[in-house]
Amino acid sequence: MSLLQEFNQRALALGVPLSVHMDVTYRCNERCIHCYLDHDDHGEMTTAEIKRTLDQLAEAGTFILTFSGGEVFVRRDFLELVAYARSLMFAVKIKTNAVMIKDAEARRLRELGVDQVQVSLYSHRPEVHDGITKLPGSFRRTLNGIRLLRTHGVKVAIANVLMANNQDDYQSIRNFAEELGTSYYVDPTITPMMNGDRGVLALRIKGEQLPAIFHDPSLIPDVDKFCAPPPPPTEDELDGFPCSAGHTSAYISPYGDVYPCVQFPLKCGSVREADFLDIWRDSPQFHEVRNIRARDLSTCSSCSHVGTCSRCPGLAFFEGDMRGPSTADCEKSFYRTGIPSANMKRLAAAGAAVRSSHSLVQIRAAG
Amino acid sequence: MAETYIARGKAVAARALGGEMMIMSVADSTVFALDEVATILWKSADGVTPLETIVRDHVCAAYEVSPETAIRDAEDFCRELSGSGILLTSDRPIAGAAR
Numbered sequence: 001m002s003l004l005q006e007f008n009q010r011a012l013a014l015g016v017p018l019s020v021h022m023d024v025t026y027r028c029n030e031r032c033i034h035c036y037l038d039h040d041d042h043g044e045m046t047t048a049e050i051k052r053t054l055d056q057l058a059e060a061g062t063f064i065l066t067f068s069g070g071e072v073f074v075r076r077d078f079l080e081l082v083a084y085a086r087s088l089m090f091a092v093k094i095k096t097n098a099v100m101i102k103d104a105e106a107r108r109l110r111e112l113g114v115d116q117v118q119v120s121l122y123s124h125r126p127e128v129h130d131g132i133t134k135l136p137g138s139f140r141r142t143l144n145g146i147r148l149l150r151t152h153g154v155k156v157a158i159a160n161v162l163m164a165n166n167q168d169d170y171q172s173i174r175n176f177a178e179e180l181g182t183s184y185y186v187d188p189t190i191t192p193m194m195n196g197d198r199g200v201l202a203l204r205i206k207g208e209q210l211p212a213i214f215h216d217p218s219l220i221p222d223v224d225k226f227c228a229p230p231p232p233p234t235e236d237e238l239d240g241f242p243c244s245a246g247h248t249s250a251y252i253s254p255y256g257d258v259y260p261c262v263q264f265p266l267k268c269g270s271v272r273e274a275d276f277l278d279i280w281r282d283s284p285q286f287h288e289v290r291n292i293r294a295r296d297l298s299t300c301s302s303c304s305h306v307g308t309c310s311r312c313p314g315l316a317f318f319e320g321d322m323r324g325p326s327t328a329d330c331e332k333s334f335y336r337t338g339i340p341s342a343n344m345k346r347l348a349a350a351g352a353a354v355r356s357s358h359s360l361v362q363i364r365a366a367g
Numbered sequence: 368m369a370e371t372y373i374a375r376g377k378a379v380a381a382r383a384l385g386g387e388m389m390i391m392s393v394a395d396s397t398v399f400a401l402d403e404v405a406t407i408l409w410k411s412a413d414g415v416t417p418l419e420t421i422v423r424d425h426v427c428a429a430y431e432v433s434p435e436t437a438i439r440d441a442e443d444f445c446r447e448l449s450g451s452g453i454l455l456t457s458d459r460p461i462a463g464a465a466r
Contacts, residue, residue, distance in 0.1 A: 003398045004398050007398075013385075014384070016384060018384075063382040063384070063389055089380055089381045092380070113380075114393065115391065
């Protein structure tokens with residue numbers, strides 16, 4: 001167990017929100033076809049409000065702070081917010097499309113000691129990347145931003161969301177990442193829009209095409225282990241939590257609303273109305289999320305995948321029941337191992353057509 | 368013998384958790400765990416208070432340890448962390464250090 005995992009275990013025992021994801025804006029200079037956000041500004045937190053929230057997070061024990069959006073750099077005060085976060089000693093990670101990163105921004109991020117900048121890149125082909133972002137020239141500008149960050153010694157991770165439009169491009173992007181000296185993540189997750197609209201799910205890669213990705217040794221260090229049939233769940237696994245959402249991590253929207261996770265739209269409170277720590281400790285919604293154990297799950301507790309599945313409670317919530325299955329993750333477990341989940345068998349028995357979709361996988365490249 | 372001054376490095380992230388201090392070097396994302404005594408030294412590393420004074424006032428006052436042993440251990444600790452850029456050491460006060 002790594003030291004960070006040890007800290008995570010301790011944070012879980014102590015009830016500390018070790019990691020917080022904060023979207024500082026939903027506004028964006030791109031209009032990605034798969035994006036789940038409404039890009040209008042419905043009343044973002046001011047600079048002072050965000051700084052006050054950061055004070056509260058530091059007091060609550062948060063260590064890893066991820067700034068994301070929208071596009072973070074459309075906020076004119078963004079670097080001021082990063083500087084303030086660093087003065088509070090957070091390990092700061094940033095998610096951006098890097099389109100607005102010029103030499104001055106890259107240099108400043110290095111000076112501020114940002115831990116990592118994650119940049120979305122969809123293809124090595126400009127026309128495909130720009131076709132997804134709907135911003136002409138974005139490929140060139142994003143690549144330039146990555147190069148400037150690397151020139152100044154900032155650690156960069158390229159995040160490659162895979163969908164039907166770019167599903168064959170991941171090896172070339174991975175090669176890009178190696179050339180640029182960045183790490184690389186491939187992520188075939190397409191989530192419903194925050195307003196519940198599921199139209200974007202049509203962009204997902206067809207499930208039958210997932211095995212090729214799951215069995216690619218250049219992405220998966222130990223394919224045999226990763227794709228092996230699941231062993232019977234242990235008692236510890238059945239007593240375990242589905243994920244860190246609400247246990248050691250939380251999400252804060254640009255409007256100050258607090259959720260268990262960016263993918264889990266169960267509002268637990270607002271930092272505009274209460275201190276973060278009070279919401280974290282006392283919100284009935286957080287308590288409900290924390291009370292769920294794997295053995296309590298309505299269908300999944302009897303599933304052979306229960307100990308190894310990446311079931312996302314947020315996506316299950318989108319489907320109507322945070323204790324229920326996330327069909328997308330069921331299918332991912334199936335295409336990874338070849339063994340249908342209990343939910344898939346139930347649906348098949350009920351004569352329901354199982355949609356060809358998948359979700360929530362983050363695969364770190366071996367290299 | 369020259370005094371030793373210590374200051375916290377700037378390219379680090381840090382947070383207290385359950386009596387220990389988590390420290391991460393942002394240069395290479397290496398994580399360190401500081402125990403209670405090391406945490407006292409870290410928190411007292413203001414760049415202007417000599418290490419010997421920190422040890423005498425904050426370590427020896429709180430723990431049953433001889434000053435010689437405590438100073439030797441503190442110097443080892445400082446050497447280890449300064450090698451990773453977590454801590455800065457100097458034989459003169461360090462300007463601009465976080466207080």
